[in-house]
Amino acid sequence: MKSCFGKVFFTAIVMAFAVSIMPCTGSAADTIKLGIAGAHSGDLASYGIPSVNAAKLVVKDINAKGGILGSEVVLLVEDDVCKPEVATNTATKLLSNGVDIVMGHICSGATRAALGIYKSENIICMSPSATNPPLTQSGEYPNFYRTIASDDAQARLEVDFALDVLKAGKIAVLHDKGDYGKGLAEFAKSFIEKDPRAEVVLYEGVTPGAVDYSAVVQKIKHSKADTVIFGGYHPEASKIVMQMRKKRMKTCFISDDGVKDDTFIKVAGKYAEGVYATGPKDTSSNPLAIAATEAHKKTYGTDPGAFFLNAYAATQALLNAIEKAGSTDYNAVSKALKTEYVETPLGKIKFDNKGDAIGIGFSIYQVQSGRYVEVK
Amino acid sequence: MDYFLELFLGGLTRGSIYALIALGYTMVYGIIELINFAHGEIYMIGAFTALIVISVLTLMGMNTIAILVIAGVVAVIYSSAYGYTVEKIAYKPLRNAPRLSALISAIGMSLFLQNYVRLAQTPNFLSFPNLIPDFEFIKPYAHIIGSTEIVILITTAVVMVLLTILIKFTNTGKAMRATSQDKTMAMLVGINVNRIISITFVAGSATAAIGGVLIASHIGMINFYIGFMVGIKAFVAAVLGGIGSIPGAVLGGFILGWTESFATGYVSSDYEDVFAFLFLVLILIFRPAGILGRSGKHEI
Known part of the structure; x- marks a missing residue:
């Protein structure tokens, strides 16, 4: 693994060149490596797969428009099966593949296990679904952000x-x-x-x-x-x-929201009727959310699952911050995440000093005739 | 008192679930002294087979009892075939190898089957329909015990009696007992030892498949991983009752079920497993061969 000093030094040199030689565009022809980590198989795969799909859709759009700062965005997808002991390996593997920034992990336990590793390498990590409060509130992980409200x-x-x-x-x-x-x-x-x-x-x-x-x-x-x-x-x-x-x-x-998932209704069937669950605020009237859901249906032929929009928003927020920062430098991207608003399917969001998204909330849903319906 | 009775019956049902699976462990151990860790996976495959058959038959519009019987029979046949094959592939070539090798082979087989089902079927939980209708006479007591639970209890008792008859009173059973005492001598008096071992595996797998269908119907959901936890608990039940003993497996299952149920009911479900295994340790301290086990020179 490269040392933290080496990475910052290298980035600084690249930046210096970029500023002096190519004032308008960033360093060209390089790729931005976006890591996608989470449960992609196992019991909880239904939470992780939608995040992969969301990232693929966002990145496809962005690359079609010429990428970020002139570089193409590539995805590094790694499975942690939602287990903390696997998540540390997942994180290490992403780092050794030279990841720039990470969208994930899905489960709180796995996220916490991986965060320490990202922190030591100054890698920003944004989860669409890890809601455990101390992840942001303890202040222990300044490199952590999330597009979901905490528990x-x-x-x-x-x-x-x-x-x-x-x-x-x-x-x-x-x-x-x-x-x-x-x-x-x-x-x-x-x-x-x-x-x-x-x-x-x-x-x-x-x-x-x-x-x-x-x-x-x-x-x-x-x-x-x-x-x-x-x-x-x-x-x-x-x-x-x-x-x-x-x-x-x-x-x-x-x-x-661990239960606000269609798998719950499918498995429990008629017994699920009347069960209440909290979940991310209904965004079905947001045009960006409608477009993202449509794109998912067109590409994958199904309705997107849990946390799809959160993952979509997280990917957009990360890439937008890189673009505004002009590089993948840790401090610049952190600053951009906290200052620049971005339009996402969840609404217009930015992040507070602890890493929680401003402008995101929860609603109560109830299972009614086999579907989750928002309770007003 | 009502509360006690409910916990007692809950523990009994859970115990008979463990017992149905424990029977297979104990039979195989009794004959070839191998802990067949793939047994839990045979149970899981039984449940999956039944679910596939049920889905097809439901589309054809059969009534539930017919579906239950056909699904049960298909699951038994299919799982028995798996049990037979597993023995031939993973254990027979190792019969004269050190016992540890066969044990490792069993663990490998268990992981292989788990991941095979995960890849060939799905990693997700699937809903398993409730096949046993609500009996009329049980309706007033439905808050205490359901009809599925009664069917599981009765089935466990019937299977235990049938297996005891098989082992105690038939020629095959006599050959089984002879094989378990001394394989070489059994061969010398003309017993086809390979066939007897196969029959043991088939019988054990059949009980696991029956268990798979009933338990999945009771719980209402299955995935590739269900065999693991049940397998471990059933193994504990078999050891508790005295591994190698048929009534011991059932007794062990009940004791484990009750321990867990009462620990949850009167202490806290946080400590469910702690109490279950504490009890195991205590029993093994005072009766190293299990409650109904015969202490002898055998060792694992």
Whole structure:
């Protein structure tokens, strides 16, 4: 691996030449290497594949227009199967292939594992989906940005919805013990405890991949909870919901954007009806979002999956920042991300000092006749 | 009291799931002293086969009971063929090799089958239809136990009894017991040892396939990875009950199911696995051969 000093020095020389010899265009004929990392296979592939498709579409458009700063953008796609231990290898591989900037990773745990490696090499990393709050709020990773709101915003919305709209009094909070699910559940629990209208009657972690969850479901019933808030992903959520409904329980089920995925509806079928999930704000009226979705349908023949628009926006934001910065230099691109607004399918966004996108939020959705419908 | 009963029945269902799979582990171990790690994958292949058959038959518009029976039969045949082939390819050439080699071969086979299904089918979760209709008489108790759970319980009991009869009272069973005691002597008295071993693998795979169909129907979803966790837990159940013993596998399954269910119900589901394995360690300290196992000179 090249040392950090060498890279900055090299970039500085290239810049100096670029400024003195070719004042208008950047260094030509080189390529900009955009790394795409995330879960592209395995249980959670349905979250990662849309991000690859989004990046391909954006890059195709940009290259058709002559690329960025005169260079073609090439994609380096690497799979981390959403596992932290694999993500470090993924990151190392991207770096040894000379990646300039990374769009990914998909899962919070994997993102955190990879971030340290990117940080030591001054590589900017932007996730379309990693919502774990400390990733930005801890200030530990100045190289990290995201085009999705963090979990505490999501937990806040879930709790407000349960209390204000569903009028819940007894809430069971469950999670899958993962970085993402447990983080969200902890926020939800602390928000409920601060509110006198409701109490947490059960707070538990379930084992992901267990054969069944009948004991936990019995426990929910025993706790007399009227609402369940679950932090985690759809495989566990669908098992829990199905067993609850088979046991004739009508308890409301609220979950997160890990569940706001069509795979959840496909697997849980009729049992999914009525389940609430938070997800990125509905952008279906945004013309850029409509165009991006159309392009996906035309190229891949299907509706785009989860986080497609977030990934689309992330790719645009990264490439736009490189263009505005005039290079792939770490400091220049960081500055551009924080100062320059960019038009994306999610709306007009830029990033705050911690790396969270300004202008992005969550909505509540409910499964109604086999589809997620936004609840006003 | 109701709560206790619900946890008890939940544990019983989960335990019989483990037991159905554990039967295959224990039979194979009883005959050739091999821990067949690919057994969980045979179960997964059974569930996938059933799902494919079900999708086709549902399109043709058959009624559910017929679909369940046909899917079950096809899954049993297909999985048995896999079990037979796995034995011939991965274990038979290693029969006289050190035991560790066969164990590594089994782990390799397990990974191969997992990834083969992932590539040939899909890495995603698939929805598995509920094939067992809600029985009328169970309706008032549906909040405690469902009809699928009852079918799983009964099937486990029936399979256990049939296997015990097979081993204790038939000529094949006699040959199996002879083979497990001493392969060379069994050959000398005219037993076709290769055939007996094949029959064991086929019988074990058939129970795994039945388990696959019922459990997938109970849980409602499958993917290529379902065999792994169930396989590990079933293996634990088989060891707990005394590996090599048929009633032991069932008892071990129930004990594991109850431990997990009560640990979740009265302590916390965070500690489900901790309690399950703590219990395993405790039992093995006091009865190293498992609850119903005979202690002898065998070692893994």
